[in-house]
Amino acid sequence: MDTTPSNRPGITVTGARENNLRDVDLTLPRERLTVFTGVSGSGKSSLVYDTIAAESQRQLNEAHDSFTRSRMAHLGVPDADRLENLTVTVAVDQRRFGGNARSTLATATDLAPLMRLLFSRIGRPRAGYSPAFSFNDPSGMCPECEGLGRVRRVDADALLDDALSLDEGAIRLRTFAPGTWRWKRYVHSGLFDRTLPVGRFTPDERRLLLHAEGVKAPRADPEFPVSGVFEGVVPRITRSLLDAPLKPGDREELERVVRRGPCPACDGARLNPAALACRIGPHNIADLYALPVSGLRPLIGDIDDPEVAPVTGALLERLRGLEEVGLGYLSLDRHSATLSGGEAQRVRLVRHLGGALTGLTYVLDEPSAGLHPADVHRLTGLLRRLRDKGNTVLVVEHDPNVIAVADHVVDLGPGAGAEGGRVVYQGSVAGLRRAATPTGRYLRRPRAVRARTRVPDGAVWVRDARLNNLRGIDVRVPTGVLTAVTGVAGSGKSSLAHGELPRARPDAVVLTQNSLHSGPRSTPVTYLGVQDALRSRFARANGVGPGWFSANSTGACPTCRGRGVVVTDLAFLDDVETECEGCHGQRFNDRALSYTLDGRTIAQVLELTAAGARELFDGALRDAAERMERVGLGYLRLGQSLDTLSGGERQRLRLARKLEEPARLYVLDEPTTGLHGGDVAGLVALFDRMVDAGGSVVVVEHRMDVVAAADHVIDLGPGAGHEGGRVVFEGTPARLAEVGSGATADALRAHLAG
Structure with missing residues (x-):
């Protein structure tokens, strides 16, 4: 495509001051691919998402009639003097899919309706219309698990203490403890010797105690309900406790006697027998859902039936799209909540590929996250396809391979937080490589493998590893060194590092990109456990109680109850957050x-970045700020909601907390996600210090900067899914570059060649 500037007037931003932006003025070319670069916290997202995309969405909402607007969230005006020539913006970010147990990759990509339609038309024997193949519809779902594929069952063996009698509390739950009303149902039923240890019950008595339903109790004591029937412990728990609201302690106690597993009726397939009996060739719909996308596509392509040609055509287009964005290893029955932020973003992007709309502005946040370098070219091809359809594409990105295909680059900085928020370069990629900015210096920095690798002080053997797609492999993971576990997405890296390795080494500290199990009010200071120290300092300085400096207590804004935002529930749409008008977000x-x-x-202190706060405090507060800086999070605000952190940031914050109590073995999952290339060296230096202090560090990683700096590399593959799960290479990065074969070796050689 011709990449000369479009004659159409560009998107103009004047005086942008959102978050840390410093009166930013710029004009972005329309119908071009623009990449925004800069260190983490430099203002990229503030400009692209919080200013351009936010104003486009606000003006689009304002175009609706007053009745519709009254039922939509009120979006504030971004802090900018003027924005001109905006188009309708599609913001595709890294928000993970919700935790709905019924949401899968098939439903998230709208492939499920097409698959159901396919089977309803040509599947034999016929099972009915399309809903008959839906695990969300009563006509198709398995009646045992109601379409969830998994069931929760009470473990009867874990429920009873055989050494105790019913009088002594043999049922190991507080809600059945002696004296409770549930306990009385059993000791007064007259069906058992209440003083006899339950381990001495006959098999029939034990079965009655555990599993009876609707049994009459003819010899019951007067305290047994007159009109009541006897119900065993297991059905009573299943009926009245499993899904009931319980106190945290009672819930934890109950979970200890509950086991989860595939539904015995459908074996996890979610569908009823009629749906599973219907086949196309040898496969039912659950068989096809279980295949990786790369394996499913040729099977769909082999269906040659004019009746369903439009359906198979639409399926093939979506499946090709998933492969193009490097997700060919995923299966359609994959729970959508288990997808990483990068995977979720690419899934959303696929949904826009087949659209006929043009003239839109697409906004993406590090779409390369989680992609092996070998797959990035597929992503960049997709971005250029969106551009070539007449759309404007704005991408926030750190990956040099994505930056390289940009028509236009905007570099923000020079630093993070208060030291950023300025446009330090805009123009061509070639010009950026020559620019005196952190990004420019990173792009032209010499690249080399570690000159001298450390000698391991031992090893952890993982033997006959078979988790997920691992093929019974034996792997020697050296200790006392930095080890990089590499391979294309879906090759088995996480299965080895996060699944099998901790089994062989239970004391390993495994740090993932999953949520921090914290509430919407949680912040870095609360997560690192220094909030009490901060509140105490304010309390002593002002002679009042520390509760005044807690957004969860006396000091909370009454309008938003200390959240800083007001959340509007838009039913079937995503919730919308707007700044609280009572405290203005404070x-x-x-x-x-x-x-x-x-x-x-207190609000101004919580607005400080970790780097800015380090000079103001001592003791625990200073130590926490320093640990955040050491893991590359110096730009985060002390009071920033943890909900706003990327997967990589969450993982590095976990690491900052763990640094307080050093461990012997750390396992990390792509810790460089969201990190500017210039900051990767700082993270590697931290790993080096951890190893030199006597620890071992294992990182699952795609960034070749980290692979080149490792002492040892374990490369899995050669492909993804059923084509992976094997050890392709073990050794030093220098050896990998010299004699290695496959995607990782090629990527490392390309990285070193610059």
């Missing part, structure tokens, strides 16, 4: 904000 009430420490309110 989270605290007026009295709390009247107190200061060294001239700053």
Whole structure:
């Protein structure tokens, strides 16, 4: 395509001041691919998402009639003097899919309706219309698990203490403890010797105690309900406790006697017998859902039936799209909640590929996250296809391979937080390589493998590893060194590093990109456990209680209850958050904000970045800020909601907390996700210090900067899914570059060649 500037007027931003932006002025070319670069926290997302995309969405909402607007969230005006020539914007970010147990890759990509239609038309024997193949519809779902594919069952063996009698509390749940009303149902039923240890019950008595349903109790004591019937412990728990709201302690206790597993009726397929009996060739619909996308596509392509040609054509287009964005290893029955942020973003992107709309602005946030370098070219081809259809594509990105295909580059910085927020370069990629900016210096920096690798002080053997797609492999993981586990997405890296390795080494500290199991009010200071120290300092300085400096207590803003935002539930659409008008996002009430420490309110202190706070405090607060800086999170604000962190940031924050109590073996999952190339060296230096202090570090990683700096490489593959799960290479990165074969070896050689 001709990449000369479009004659159409560009998107103009004047005086943008959202978050840390410093009166940014710029014009972006329309119908071109523009990549935004800069260190983490430099203002890229503030410009692209919080200014351009936000204003486009606000103006689009304003175009609706007043009745519709009254039922939509009110979106604030971004802090900018003027924005001109905006188009309708499609923001595709890294938000993970929700935790709905019924949501799969098939439903998230709209492939499920097409698959159901296919089987309803040509599947034999016929099972009915399309809904008959849906695990979300009563006509298709398995009646045992109601379409979930998994069931929760009470473990009867774990439920009873055989050494105790019913009088002594043989049922190991507090809600059945002696004296409770549930306990009385059993000791007063007259069906058992209440003083006899339950381990001495006959098989029939034990079966009655555990599993009876609707049994009459003819010899019951007067305290047994007159009109009541006897019900065993297991059905009573299943009926009244499994899904009931319980106190946290009672819930934890109950979960200890509950086991989860595939539904015995459908073996996890979610569908009823009629749906599973219907086949196309040798396969039923659950068989096809279980295949990786790369394996399913040729089977769909082999269906030669004019009746369903439009259906198979649409299926093939979507399946090719998933392969193009490097997701060919996923199966359609994969729970959507288990997808990483990068995978979720690429799934959403596929949904836009077949659209006929043009003239849109697509906004993407690090779409290369989680992609092996060998697959990035597929992603860049997709981005260029979106552009060539007449769309404007804006991408926030750190990957040099994505930056290289840009028509236009905007580099923000020079630093993070208060030291960023300026446009330090805009123009061509060639010009960026020559620019005196952190990004420019990174792109032209010499690249080499570690000159001298460390000698391992031992090893952890993982033997006959078969988790997921691993093929019974034996792997020697050296200790006392930095080891990189590599391979294309879906090759088995996480199965080895996060599944099998901790089994062989139970004391390993495994740090993933999953959520931090924290609430929407959680922040870095709460997660690192220094909030009490901060509140105590404010309390002593002002002679009041520490609760005034907690957004969860006395000091909370009454309007938003300390959240800083008001959440609007839009039913079937995503919730929308808007800044609280009562506290303007500060989270605290007026009295709390009247107190200061060294001239700053609690809200102003929480707005400081870790790097900025380090110079103001000592003790635990300074130590926490320093640990955040060491893991590359110095740009995060102390009071930033953990909900806003990327997967890589969440993982590095976990690492910052673990650094307080060093472990012997750390296992990390792509810790460089979201990190600027110039900051990767700092993270590698931290790993080196951890190893030199006597630890071992194992990282699952795609960034060749980290692979080149490792002492040892374990490369899995050669492909993804059923084509992976084997050890392709073990040795030093220098040896991998010299004699290695496959995607990782090729990527490392390309990286070293610059």
